[in-house]
Amino acid sequence: MGWFTAPDYWLSRLVFQRALAGVYLVAFLTAALQFRALIGERGMLPVPRFVRRMPFGRAPSLFQLHYSDRFFAGCAWTGCAVSAMLAAGLDSRLPLWGGMLLWLLPWALYLSIVNVGQTWYAFGWESLLLEVGFLAVLLGNDEVAPPIVVLFLLRWILFRVEFGAGLIKLRGDACWRKLTCLDFHHETQPMPGPLSWFFHHLPRPLHRIEVAANHLTQLVVPVLLFTPQPVATAAASLMIATQLWLVLSGNFAWLNWITISLALSAVRLPHTAPSPVPGPPPVWYEVVVSAVAALLLWLSHRPVRNMLSRRQIMNRSFDPLHLVNTYGAFGNVSRIRYEVVVEGTTDAVPREGSDWREYEFRGKPGQPHHWPRQFAPYHLRLDWMMWFAALSPGYAEPWFGALVERLLENDRATLRLLRRSPFPPDAPPRYVRARLFRYRYTTWRELRETGACWERTFVREYFPPTRLAKVVQRP
Known part of the structure; x- marks a missing residue:
């Protein structure tokens, strides 16, 4: 022995x-x-x-x-x-x-x-x-x-x-x-x-x-x-x-x-x-x-x-x-944080001035006033892949169109992955879009004045306004 x-x-x-x-x-x-x-x-x-x-x-x-x-x-x-x-x-x-x-x-x-x-x-x-x-x-x-x-x-x-x-x-x-x-x-x-x-x-x-x-x-x-x-x-x-x-x-x-x-x-x-x-x-x-x-x-x-x-x-x-x-991690470190913000509207014709409502995710940054929460060791898989999607649309190509389709359907299983949907179960959005934002942490002074931990700036359109009949896979 x-x-x-x-x-x-x-x-x-x-x-x-x-x-x-x-x-x-x-x-x-x-x-x-x-x-x-x-x-x-x-x-x-x-x-x-x-x-x-x-x-x-x-x-x-x-x-x-x-x-x-x-x-x-x-x-x-x-x-x-x-x-x-x-x-x-x-x-x-x-x-x-x-x-x-x-x-x-x-x-x-x-x-x-x-x-x-x-x-x-x-x-x-x-x-x-x-x-x-x-x-x-x-x-x-x-x-x-x-x-x-x-x-x-x-x-x-x-x-x-x-x-x-x-x-x-x-x-x-x-x-x-x-x-x-x-x-x-x-x-x-x-x-x-x-x-x-x-x-x-x-x-x-x-x-x-x-x-x-x-x-x-x-x-x-x-x-x-x-x-x-x-x-x-x-x-x-x-x-x-x-x-x-x-x-x-x-x-x-x-x-x-x-x-x-x-x-x-x-x-x-x-x-x-x-x-x-x-x-x-x-x-x-x-x-x-x-x-x-x-x-x-x-x-x-x-x-x-x-x-x-x-x-x-x-x-x-x-x-x-x-x-x-x-194994290995963070061989490269991003200098700028980008986030994909997903929004929907019930308007018949989508315009920039339409009533766009933001979907809130559980873990990834969204609304600037929402302070991050502790989830690990639990793994929020969709939130993690949304981070990769913001780095490059190539990461999102296989699944992002399907995500938009599920949101247009108010799919219950998909909505359970989110923190909050802005639409009631019986009234799904007519259009869903995604936009890319640059995020940065606020300073100590900004935090005291606004209560927000993030400041975000619009960068570009990520996924155009899409209705159910026109969902495509490529973001």
């Missing part, structure tokens, strides 16, 4: 598994509450249309075999239930093989969702959850001590998440090398949080210190994960502190929380209560863990080559099962 397992990490494994189960629960809840409008049978990018042109081998999924909205909802809510069971520790009450199967179930269900989610599920934290979730299957329960090789692989993922993000910054935007990126980032990030305005207005010298500390945490500290204790614990703890700082500064879905979960697996937690006394691991368990670990280590050559390449890419999966992936 000595060479294969690490009994001192039983509490670290327990905390990591419960934290990961919580992330799984949020991910499945997000899917269950949002899928109908996004990828449902009448969604903007319907799953049935996608699977007709996508071979099973390229996107393995239960929904390749059968799809209906009721079946998808059943899978998503089943994922919620299993995640809650894992968070409550049910896996520890089962035999070793039963606990492993219980961890395998949410991984298989979420893989099925991600592989048909299309652009709505093209975020790096989807693959990260799957890669980490697959390793969790191999961690075992109270019958065995945590396998050393699995603990190493969890640190290896954490290393790639942080070190890859650090490299993409150094190779990307010059502002990271000049330590000036945070002069813009808090204002232009995809979804600001309730404290982002205050982070933006921190003194610029402090922003320089933040960027320098980020480089240290992402390029130097990850190497220390592979050193003896207590250095590895100190390195992981520093990463946790950095991630909590990011949690305060913005809404990044569950990216920060799953990174914190990974770091917890590297922390040797002190414990006063007597630890379980596991027996020797079964031979079949040693064989399975060793074989899968060898496969994952061999597959890791692709993200390593990517990290070493001058053409490093971010957030790419190298296999359809998302077993080993590459």
Whole structure:
């Protein structure tokens, strides 16, 4: 048992598994509450249309075999239930093989969702959850001590998440090398949080210190994960502190929380209560863990080559099962924030002077007086894609026309994704349009005088006034 397992990490494994189960629960809840409008049978990018042109081998999924909205909802809510069971520790009450199967179930269900989610599920934290979730299957329960090789692989993922993000910054935007990126980032990030305005207005010298500390945490500290204790614990703890700082500064879905979960697996937690006394691991368990670990280590050559390449890419999966992936974020930082504002009118003939009423989104900036709210780790997928749509119409081309069509129909599933529709359920708009605005944070004086955290300026038309019979896909 000595060479294969690490009994001192039983509490670290327990905390990591419960934290990961919580992330799984949020991910499945997000899917269950949002899928109908996004990828449902009448969604903007319907799953049935996608699977007709996508071979099973390229996107393995239960929904390749059968799809209906009721079946998808059943899978998503089943994922919620299993995640809650894992968070409550049910896996520890089962035999070793039963606990492993219980961890395998949410991984298989979420893989099925991600592989048909299309652009709505093209975020790096989807693959990260799957890669980490697959390793969790191999961690075992109270019958065995945590396998050393699995603990190493969890640190290896954490290393790639942080070190890859650090490299993409150094190779990307010059502002990271000049330590000036945070002069813009808090204002232009995809979804600001309730404290982002205050982070933006921190003194610029402090922003320089933040960027320098980020480089240290992402390029130097990850190497220390592979050193003896207590250095590895100190390195992981520093990463946790950095991630909590990011949690305060913005809404990044569950990216920060799953990174914190990974770091917890590297922390040797002190414990006063007597630890379980596991027996020797079964031979079949040693064989399975060793074989899968060898496969994952061999597959890791692709993200390593990517990290070493001058053409490093971010957030790419190298296999359809998302077993080993590459990560990274904010290789480039926008200097100006643009937002797409969607409006509708009941006027028979749309004019500039018509009664245009604005749709309000839950998380993305809209009305200047609406202060951002905290949503992470919950993921507002439409709001995030609206940020990308403002960067370039190409991001919106596959789905924006369908969004306009659903708004013209007062589609209930779509309206549930919004904070507020300006039209009653029985009186949909006759025309919908979208306009592009430039947003900036107000100053301290402007905030005191107006109470608004944003100031916005009209830039151009983004999508022309359109009625139901004339909806087109291209914005």
